[in-house]
Amino acid sequence: MSTINRQLRLKTRPEGAVRREDFDLVEAPLPEPGDGEALVRVQYLSMDPTNRVWLRDIPQYMPPVAVGEVMRAWGIGRVVASKSARFAVGDLVQGLLGWRDYALLRDERAHDYVKLPADPGLPLPTLLGACGPSGMTAYYGLTDIAPVQPGETLVVSAAAGSVGSIAGQIGKIHGARVVGIAGGADKCRHLVDELGFDVAVDYKADDWKQQLDRATPDGIQVNFENVGGEIMRAVLSRMSIGGRVALCGMIAQYNSEQRPADDFSVAIRKRLSIRGFLILDYKRGREAAQALGGWLREGKLKAEETVADGLENAPETLNRLFDGSHRGKLVLRVDPTA
Numbered sequence: 001m002s003t004i005n006r007q008l009r010l011k012t013r014p015e016g017a018v019r020r021e022d023f024d025l026v027e028a029p030l031p032e033p034g035d036g037e038a039l040v041r042v043q044y045l046s047m048d049p050t051n052r053v054w055l056r057d058i059p060q061y062m063p064p065v066a067v068g069e070v071m072r073a074w075g076i077g078r079v080v081a082s083k084s085a086r087f088a089v090g091d092l093v094q095g096l097l098g099w100r101d102y103a104l105l106r107d108e109r110a111h112d113y114v115k116l117p118a119d120p121g122l123p124l125p126t127l128l129g130a131c132g133p134s135g136m137t138a139y140y141g142l143t144d145i146a147p148v149q150p151g152e153t154l155v156v157s158a159a160a161g162s163v164g165s166i167a168g169q170i171g172k173i174h175g176a177r178v179v180g181i182a183g184g185a186d187k188c189r190h191l192v193d194e195l196g197f198d199v200a201v202d203y204k205a206d207d208w209k210q211q212l213d214r215a216t217p218d219g220i221q222v223n224f225e226n227v228g229g230e231i232m233r234a235v236l237s238r239m240s241i242g243g244r245v246a247l248c249g250m251i252a253q254y255n256s257e258q259r260p261a262d263d264f265s266v267a268i269r270k271r272l273s274i275r276g277f278l279i280l281d282y283k284r285g286r287e288a289a290q291a292l293g294g295w296l297r298e299g300k301l302k303a304e305e306t307v308a309d310g311l312e313n314a315p316e317t318l319n320r321l322f323d324g325s326h327r328g329k330l331v332l333r334v335d336p337t338a
């Protein structure tokens with residue numbers, strides 16, 4: 001085992017896309033677990049759009065990452081040393097491990113971490129994606145926030161990404177007609193040919209609004225919204241009266257200092273129900289994991305991951321969520337042996 005614990009600490013708050021220079025790569029000594037502590041080797045880190053929000057000093061659902069602090073991030077790791085009553089050597093854990101090689105878990109915070117089965121039966125990146133927080137977000141959005149009914153038209157934005165690709169497939173499982181919005185012809189082809197979406201709209205094409213009109217001749221009953229901005233405005237304008245929106249994310253504005261001017265008059269005109277939600281409010285992880293795992297095993301759900309390598313590449317990897325150069329769940333392999 002290494003005696004060094006590399007970690008990326010926030011140096012300066014990024015403006016726009018994050019840069020490597022916004023972080024200090026610090027080589028700290030590897031900590032020894034004390035009583036009630038366990039040392040975890042970080043294996044994979046989840047790259048999440050919300051990571052970018054955590055870097056901004058704005059009101060949000062968690063405190064922003066402070067300058068000097070290790071970058072906060074969700075991940076999966078394995079316990080390599082333990083004086084803990086809760087975590088034994090060899091345990092696989094999931095939780096906020098941070099941009100570092102090793103994390104120290106404390107028993108009094110054990111409830112912040114999910115202990116995974118010794119042999120989870122799925123690749124670890126899938127446990128961060130389709131059968132992890134991304135898949136669960138899609139599941140809660142379409143079963144609780146805006147349940148979709150057979151025959152309804154569901155529109156999903158950022159549809160080739162981690163949450164969106166699962167939301168669209170859950171829509172199909174529930175018998176909906178599913179329209180995905182994604183950037184580029186390749187992603188759109190993938191949605192229809194590989195994931196079973198009914199139609200895909202390429203928002204990078206000049207005629208994308210006409211594509212959306214053609215794709216939704218009977219209006220839109222449910223919108224699973226991941227992007228916000230112009231895409232959300234176009235979708236809301238095509239909603240049916242009484243339509244429901246699961247407002248999951250607004251990635252179009254995470255890299256921007258500008259706050260868009262809001263015009264919600266469409267919600268009145270169309271009597272829309274628009275409900276924002278956060279996965280961290282849900283305590284039904286077991287139910288969601290069972291449903292998602294079952295669909296994966298039955299072949300009704302396809303999981304996809306894009307794997308990047310190297311802790312030092314975390315800032316550039318995070319940017320891939322914003323330039324669209326990935327498909328499915330984007331993860332960073334921190335432990336080369338994982």
Ligand SMILES: NC(=O)c1ccc[n+]([C@@H]2O[C@H](COP(=O)([O-])OP(=O)(O)OC[C@H]3O[C@@H](n4cnc5c(N)ncnc54)[C@H](OP(=O)(O)O)[C@@H]3O)[C@@H](O)[C@H]2O)c1
Pocket residue numbers: 047048049050133134137158159160161162163164181182183184187226227231247248249250251252253277278279280320321322323324325326327328329330
């Ligand atoms: N509410 C919750 O609890 C919760 C939990 C997890 C995630 N989320 C939200 O869910 C959304 C998707 O997250 P994810 O982890 O699944 O990421 P992801 O979809 O795998 O990656 C983000 C995707 O967004 C698209 N995108 C980025 N900037 C865009 C822009 N300006 N306009 C249009 N599309 C853009 C890109 O796809 P293209 O190539 O198609 O442009 C990119 O692949 C985010 O808004 C995130 O904040 C919410």
